[in-house]
Each structure stands twice: as C-alpha cells, then as structure tokens.
Amino acid sequence: MTDDGPxxxxxxxxxxxxxxxxxxxxxxxxxxxxxxxxxxxxxQLALALVRQRHPRIAPRTVxxxxxxxxxxxxxxxxxxxxxx
Numbered sequence: 726m727t728d729d730g731p732x733x734x735x736x737x738x739x740x741x742x743x744x745x746x747x748x749x750x751x752x753x754x755x756x757x758x759x760x761x762x763x764x765x766x767x768x769q770l771a772l773a774l775v776r777q778r779h780p781r782i783a784p785r786t787v788x789x790x791x792x793x794x795x796x797x798x799x800x801x802x803x804x805x806x807x808x809x
Contacts, residue, residue, distance in 0.1 A: 732801075733757065739797040740790060747790065754779045755790040762794045 733756050740752050758778050763771035768791070775787045 733760075735801070736762075736794055736797045739800075740793040743793050743796075744789060747786065751779075751782050751786055752790055754782060755787055756794065759791075762798045763791065765795075 737749070737752050737756055741747060741749060755775050758775045759771055768788070771791060772784055772787050775782060776784065
C-alpha cells in the first residue's frame with residue numbers, strides 16, 4: 726500500500742488469489758474503472774459505473790470483486806506485525 730492508497734496491482738493479485746475463479750481481465754477492468762475501493766454506501770453507483778464501461782461483466786462478479794477489494798484495502802491498512 727502506498728501513501729496514496731492501496732496499490733491496484735497488489736489488490737488484483739490478492740483478489741485473484743482469494744477468488745481464483747474470477748477472470749483476471751474482469752478484475753483489472755473493475756479496479757481501473759473505479760480507481761479506489763468505493764465506500765459501502767456507494768455500491769449501486771459503483772456497479773452502474775462499471776457496468777456502463779464494461780457491460781459484459783455480470784453484476785454479481787462486480788460485487789464480488791468490490792467486496793474482495795475492500796477486504797484487501799482493510800488488510801493493507803493494518804500494521805505489519807513483522808515491522809515491530
């Protein structure tokens with residue numbers, strides 16, 4: 726994670742390792758379309774934005790990617806136990 730927020734490349738790697746059934750191109754499409762994990766209160770807006778840019782990606786897939794992305798962002802914010 727950088728000072729600017731979670732690294733998209735690392736987020737993509739995390740999501741693909743957690744959900745190996747997801748398509749890599751779809752993961753990258755969602756992450757780059759949104760730029761940052763959207764706040765939970767904006768799920769419908771985020772879904773609409775991704776679907777407008779990438780209509781071939783199923784809504785369920787977009788939601789799954791966003792959920793995993795938020796999980797990655799949450800983990801990336803935690804202190805690293807190895808650094809203490």
